Amino acid sequence: MPNKKRTVFFISDSTAITAETLGHSLLAQFDHVQFHQFTLPFVDSTDKAKEAITIIDEIAKITETKPIVFSTLVNAEIRQVIKNSNCIFFDSIDTFLTPLEKELGMPSSQMVGSYHKLKDNIYDVRMDAVNYALVHDDGITMKNFDTADVILVGVSRSGKTPTCVYLALQFGIFAANYPRTEENFVNKDRKDYAALTLFKKKLFGLTINPARLQKIRSERWPNSRYASLPQCQAEVGMAEALFIAEDIPYINVTMMSVEEIAAHILQFQKLQRRLFT
């Protein structure tokens, strides 16, 4: 099948993040098409919508193909301006909001950007959770492990830090991270071993294929002992032995994105989201 090219617009009266998320998930189903993507956030007036359609119509003319538009525009008047352009219009507001209004038996507030508008307590939880993830990065301090929702354990570069930060931003989860190094846990007399066993129920292990780990480490530190395959094999082996010996639940993240790792942790540890509840 020859590769196709299509232009796609994500248009919103707010950040356009919902339009992008939905659109990307659908476009990911078409491997053979190359998509040129443009995001137009904050289209919150008919004047801005008219600016947008000059771009859309121009591209339609040049490419002789209608651009695809993913819209979360809430205002019906602005939406109509874009719909009148030379495009294929996918509308997640009109499609779902009208039946939802009917089902709930009340009109929606039709508030632009309600979802990503700042809510006081949400902001603070996020700030706190992100700051928490940063303070606890790489086991710098263990003194606040009692307030952690989850403590990730794994070898260096197994994805603990991005996962902690993602859990904080997306769900308001307080995630600490404790690096699994050669010396930790092996000596049960060590202070940190005692500290960690106190919080055993919060521990969750990440493991990774040693060859993949070698590849990740080698990108930044090529030809180092740290990035060598024997070193990666030894560290991963010890980490997995520990997870089994101490009965710490763990997943293999070799083929997982940060979103997938986070979703597995939430599900397995039955963590309550602090955002969107």
Place this chain on the structure above:
Amino acid sequence: MPNKKRTVFFISDSTAITAETLGHSLLAQFDHVQFHQFTLPFVDSTDKAKEAITIIDEIAKITETKPIVFSTLVNAEIRQVIKNSNCIFFDSIDTFLTPLEKELGMPSSQMVGSYHKLKDNIYDVRMDAVNYALVHDDGITMKNFDTADVILVGVSRSGKTPTCVYLALQFGIFAANYPRTEENFVNKDRKDYAALTLFKKKLFGLTINPARLQKIRSERWPNSRYASLPQCQAEVGMAEALFIAEDIPYINVTMMSVEEIAAHILQFQKLQRRLFT
């Protein structure tokens, strides 16, 4: 209007993040309804779907109201199992994928979780961008400012760090952050002033209402000089004077979520996303 209560499920064969994002953006339009939300990720077999519908049907029975389901289930057979339960089914795959297939003139790959599946280069960009944001948090080091896509300037607790981390995770943007303190910039002989002027085009300012800043700082450090209103007013005043004197673009983030701040920065600085391009 009396407050209503409704149960909502987000169901996916993958992380359910797309279902949550779309669903939350729609539910945010109904202020008067209290939603009990359950996320069921990784429903990737008819057996798991059958487990899900026992929960859905049980809640329908207890509450005497059909639960609302937001689904991104790709597999038609699994989807049908859920659709047969006692629920109101909102389906973003069937609704949009079929017309998209028609428009693109080809079948979709019907790949479960294609969007949040790990792609090699995406993972590395994210890891690198998140690590970059952490290394450069609070201006700890300025030596890699030349690789920054954007450098955020603002007083302590104006939202620089969560924004940097969000830009890294969501878009793969390399965002550094430089704290605006009383002494920076004021003395033009200072080394950091010279360093920053080198990267002037990358600078972007965040300002905030002093009363709001006082509230944020007081939560963590009550009754401190740092959190006092005069201190907040003085710092914000100096930061804004600097932005104007040095012609640094800036936004007031008082009423903005991290998503909104990030979307404004991307748009204003015309930054190219390293993810999803």
